[in-house]
Amino acid sequence: MPGRIIKWIDQRFPLTSFVKHELTDYPTPRNLSYWWNFGFLAGVVLMLQVVTGIFLAMHYRADISLSFDSIQHIMREVNYGWLLRYMHATGASAFFFVIFVHMARTLYYGSYRAPRELLWWTGQGLLLLLMATAFMGYLLPWGQMSYWGATVITNLFQATPFFGDQIVIWLRGDYTVGDATLTRFFALHYLFPFIIIGAVVIHLVALHTVKSSNPSGIDLAAKDNIPFHPYFTIKDLYGLGWFLIVYSVFVFFLPDSLIEPANNIPANPMQTPNHIVPEWYFLPFYAILRSVPNLVGGVVAMGLSVMMFAFMPFLDRSRIPGGAHYRPIFKIQFYLFLLDMLVLGYVGYTPPTNQTLLIGQIATLCYFGSFLLIPFISRIEERWLVRRGLPPAVIALMESEALTIEQRRLKHRRRGEQA
Amino acid sequence: MNALVKVLVLCCFSIGAWANEVPLEKVNVATDAVTISRGAEDLMNDCHSCHTLKYIRYRDLVAFGIDKQKVDAWRGDQAMDSPLLGQFSDADAMQSFGIVPPDLSLMVKARDGGSSYVYSYLLAYHNSPDGVLENPVYPATKMPDALGIASATDAAQRTEIQGRARDIVSFLTWAADPHDAERKRLGYYVLGYLIVLTTLLYFVKNQIWGRLK
Numbered sequence: 283m284p285g286r287i288i289k290w291i292d293q294r295f296p297l298t299s300f301v302k303h304e305l306t307d308y309p310t311p312r313n314l315s316y317w318w319n320f321g322f323l324a325g326v327v328l329m330l331q332v333v334t335g336i337f338l339a340m341h342y343r344a345d346i347s348l349s350f351d352s353i354q355h356i357m358r359e360v361n362y363g364w365l366l367r368y369m370h371a372t373g374a375s376a377f378f379f380v381i382f383v384h385m386a387r388t389l390y391y392g393s394y395r396a397p398r399e400l401l402w403w404t405g406q407g408l409l410l411l412l413m414a415t416a417f418m419g420y421l422l423p424w425g426q427m428s429y430w431g432a433t434v435i436t437n438l439f440q441a442t443p444f445f446g447d448q449i450v451i452w453l454r455g456d457y458t459v460g461d462a463t464l465t466r467f468f469a470l471h472y473l474f475p476f477i478i479i480g481a482v483v484i485h486l487v488a489l490h491t492v493k494s495s496n497p498s499g500i501d502l503a504a505k506d507n508i509p510f511h512p513y514f515t516i517k518d519l520y521g522l523g524w525f526l527i528v529y530s531v532f533v534f535f536l537p538d539s540l541i542e543p544a545n546n547i548p549a550n551p552m553q554t555p556n557h558i559v560p561e562w563y564f565l566p567f568y569a570i571l572r573s574v575p576n577l578v579g580g581v582v583a584m585g586l587s588v589m590m591f592a593f594m595p596f597l598d599r600s601r602i603p604g605g606a607h608y609r610p611i612f613k614i615q616f617y618l619f620l621l622d623m624l625v626l627g628y629v630g631y632t633p634p635t636n637q638t639l640l641i642g643q644i645a646t647l648c649y650f651g652s653f654l655l656i657p658f659i660s661r662i663e664e665r666w667l668v669r670r671g672l673p674p675a676v677i678a679l680m681e682s683e684a685l686t687i688e689q690r691r692l693k694h695r696r697r698g699e700q701a
Numbered sequence: 702m703n704a705l706v707k708v709l710v711l712c713c714f715s716i717g718a719w720a721n722e723v724p725l726e727k728v729n730v731a732t733d734a735v736t737i738s739r740g741a742e743d744l745m746n747d748c749h750s751c752h753t754l755k756y757i758r759y760r761d762l763v764a765f766g767i768d769k770q771k772v773d774a775w776r777g778d779q780a781m782d783s784p785l786l787g788q789f790s791d792a793d794a795m796q797s798f799g800i801v802p803p804d805l806s807l808m809v810k811a812r813d814g815g816s817s818y819v820y821s822y823l824l825a826y827h828n829s830p831d832g833v834l835e836n837p838v839y840p841a842t843k844m845p846d847a848l849g850i851a852s853a854t855d856a857a858q859r860t861e862i863q864g865r866a867r868d869i870v871s872f873l874t875w876a877a878d879p880h881d882a883e884r885k886r887l888g889y890y891v892l893g894y895l896i897v898l899t900t901l902l903y904f905v906k907n908q909i910w911g912r913l914k
Contacts, residue, residue: 312913354756354806357880364880365887512909520906523899530895534888538810546811546877 304490309507310514311496317391318494319521320384325482326522327377332475334370342422344468346461349424350548368537374416375540376529378563381412385591390616392598392605393495399595401488406592408481413564413588415474418467420561421459425545430558432459432467438571441581458551499604500679557633565630566623570649572634573642583646590653597653600660602667603679611663619652723838728820731871732882734766740872741767743865745775747847748805751794754785756806757876765879798843809870809877816870823866826851 291297341360343352356363385405388394394402421432436453440446455462496502532540540562544555560568570587574580598612606613622645629642672680731737741762759776763769776783787794791801812818818838825838826846834851836842846852848866853859875881 351756357878358756358761364878364884368884508913513913516902516906516909520899520902523895523902527892527895527899530888530891534884534891537884538815541810543811543813543815546807 305511305515306509308490308510309504310494310510311502312506312508312513313496313498313502314494314514314517315497316517316521317383317387317497319518319525320380320387322518323380323522323525324377324384326525327373327380328475328478328482331370331373331377332479334366334373335472335475337366338370339472342468344422344465346424346464346549349422349464353423365533368533372529372532372537372540374419375561375563376525376532377412378416380525381409382563385409386620389591389594389619390606390613391495391497392499392603394591394594395598395603395605396595397492398488398495401485401492402595403592404481404485404488406589408478408485409591410588411474411478411481415471415478416561416563418471418474421464421467422471423545424464424549425542426547426549426553426555427542427545427558429459429549429551430555431560432463434558435560436463438577438581438584441578495604497607498675499607500675559631562627562631565628566626566649567630569626569630569642570646572630573639573646583650587646587649590650593653594656597656598660599657600664601680601683602660602664602672603676603683608672608676609660609663609667611659611666615652615656615659618648622648622652723821723825725814725817725821725838726824727817728867728870730816730874731867732875736868736871737765737875738767738771740868740870740875742771743869744805744872747865748869749775749785749787751787751789751798751802751844752805753787753802754806754876755804757785757879758782759785761879765875800843802844805873805876807877809873816874819873820866820870823848823869824850824863828852 288298292299338356341352341356341363343349353367356367358364360366388402388405417432417435421428436450436459439449439453442449451457453463454460455466542559542561559565567584567587571580571584574583600609600612602608606616625641625645626649629638629645632638634642758781759772759779760781762772763781787802789797789802794801809816809819814821822836822838822842825836826848827835828851829835834846848862850859850862850866853862878884
């Protein structure tokens with residue numbers, strides 16, 4: 283009977299072939315390490331956020347006179363409302379943590395390189411959507427930090443040439459952050475996750491076209507690929523177990539460690555907090571914003587700092603395949619970059635003094651330097667490595683890649699002659 | 702990539718090391734019903750005349766286990782479901798102190814340092830050499846020395862006041878998050894379940910991967 287039902291479906295919808303193509307026959311490199319679990323984890327966190335968010339929305343009031351109280355209503359009176367709210371608030375941090383690790387893995391192993399540029403860029407789009415969603419969600423509790431964070435960030439749009447002030451008013455729906463801002467942020471905060479789901483589908487289509495990269499950085503022979511199901515479904519589920527353990531420690535035992543105390547004070551437009559800090563996941567970018575003395579320059583620098591990742595396929599032109607695996611200098615660069623992110627995070631967290639301002643400016647230069655110097659450093663590194671000798675598999679891959687490039691060029695030239 | 706993990710762990714530790722401006726006296730708040738009931742009583746006597754606790758209802762106090770007769774005495778003719786609003790109108794408060802005293806329901810969560818902040822604040826009152834009442838934890842405060850720590854001279858009296866402060870802070874900690882105990886209790890079950898589940902998944906994973914040559 284089940285066989286007949288599936289046959290009936292298959293005549294009308296490609297169910298079996300879809301499962302076969304995307305799961306049971308989908309080739310996945312067998313050498314993937316646990317760093318490759320984080321994409322799956324990001325998907326799980328997205329689902330957690332959507333589900334807890336929908337239930338929170340049933341009890342939340344988007345109205346400046348009610349929203350702060352409605353959060354307390356959820357925390358105190360709704361059945362397991364505290365669990366929903368803490369899961370959602372912790373989930374935001376978990377989402378960024380998982381995404382940052384996912385991105386760090388891509389950078390380390392050079393997974394953004396050809397042919398995976400579009401996969402990387404769709405991921406970049408997802409990062410921007412995630413940041414926008416998190417930023418708008420942070421306004422909803424209507425605490426002091428919510429209000430002043432939204433005020434500071436919407437103010438940045440004043441840097442827009444010609445229409446700066448109008449854009450700020452258009453975004454807020456009012457001259458200051460107020461009821462109009464809250465309701466539209468709520469509407470968009472509810473909408474964006476579904477756009478993210480759509481973008482994730484695109485991200486997965488791109489992934490299933492080019493397939494996963496792997497730690498060796500070399501395309502594997504067919505014998506080294508194994509089907510995604512059951513091998514990686516179980517590996518992902520095992521990783522999910524670990525993730526949920528860490529997540530639960532935060533949700534049940536340290537839920538307030540990720541909530542700024544000032545956000546437990548209702549928003550007060552008449553009183554600026556002593557120092558306005560964004561959530562931890564925005565700190566490095568916030569530090570870059572503050573490091574540039576001029577508003578327009580700061581906004582441009584902050585925007586660029588997020589977008590720099592998208593340029594990686596152009597910046598990293600080394601012929602050595604993969605990422606840091608065969609490239610010792612790239613590896614050092616990668617760790618220095620992480621260190622620089624931590625320094626920027628610290629600078630973003632502390633109230634500005636002359637000293638932290640200077641550290642922030644140096645760290646900002648290092649941040650952009652670590653992207654913009656990649657073409658030059660990788661050229662030198664490549665020459666040095668070739669002279670020193672590379673493993674035969676890598677040389678074979680480099681030669682075959684050089685060959686395809688040459689062929690493409692020849693084809694192009696021939697087409698040009700015909701025309 | 703393993704170095705990344707180490708760096709992140711170090712980063713997590715360093716967060717706790719960031720210094721506060723005024724060193725706070727650490728307090729271990731109590732979670733038992735007796736201390737919290739005592740704290741509620743002290744709060745009703747020492748704080749409630751000016752401060753509200755608008756997210757706590759009289760019914761919540763009884764549900765927590767505070768003696769119903771005491772709660773009935775506190776609420777007077779107010780309904781069981783009415784919140785703990787102050788006996789002081791905002792206008793009167795403005796006239797007396799120049800400020801509306803803040804609601805205390807979330808006070809413990811709303812300050813860096815949490816319960817230790819409130820505890821240190823309550824006990825930080827002292828008279829300067831010129832006889833002016835000062836509070837180094839929050840110098841701009843408009844609140845009088847509610848517990849009378851500045852005028853307490855002998856050690857026994859100071860200990861008594863410290864105990865009272867701890868009771869009040871314990872109550873406020875409960876009031877800021879009444880589900881705290883329930884959350885932690887549930888947390889142990891959830892963690893226990895997840896550890897068993899993850900261990901089982903580990904064995905299943907090894908079994909499945911064992912099929913590969």
